[in-house]
Amino acid sequence: MxxxxxxxxxxxxxxxxxxxxxxxxxxxxxxxxxxxxxxxxxxxxxxxxxxxxxxxxxxxxxxxxxxxxxxNHFKYLGSVKTSNANCTAGGKARIGMAKGRMIELQDLRSDRNLATELKMKVINILVWSVLLHGLGGLD
Structure with a gap:
């Protein structure tokens, strides 16, 4: 109380x-x-x-x-909330963060000594998790 x-x-x-x-x-x-x-x-x-x-x-x-x-909008626990419940800004922010993570992983993606399967697992963990974070709450 x-x-x-x-x-x-x-x-x-x-x-x-x-x-x-x-x-x-x-x-x-x-x-x-x-x-x-x-x-x-x-x-x-x-x-x-x-x-x-x-x-x-x-x-x-x-x-x-x-x-x-x-x-009109604010960031709460990583997602953008708007007064009109529009999720476009949050989606664009997530895409931008995921793109940034992909750029950071350029050396890993271009390394010919790593198996493609391992590269895909790393991308799934480090990129997709950023992109999809907050979607469970219907950003």
């Missing part, structure tokens, strides 16, 4: 996404987390806190007398 609000899963103290159906509920929850954190000598960093509204409307939310920045 944070204040009077039940929190069922807060796995990372430094990286959490809070979902609520109303602006008032999210402000109440963020304030409760801030107050409870202060009781434990933890400070909610408002400058790193972002607000993305699903409706695309702008709202002013304050925590500890500081206004929370409103954004």
């Amino acid at each position: 944070v204040g009077a609000i039940p929190i069922s899963n807060l796995p990372y103290a430094d990286d959490a996404a809070l979902l609520k159906t109303s602006v008032e509920d999210i402000e109440r929850l963020a304030t409760a987390i801030d107050v409870t954190g202060k009781d434990l000598n933890l400070k909610l960093n408002v400058k790193k806190t972002k607000l993305a509204q699903a409706e695309g409307k702008e709202y002013n939310i304050t925590i500890d007398r500081e206004e929370v920045e409103q954004v």
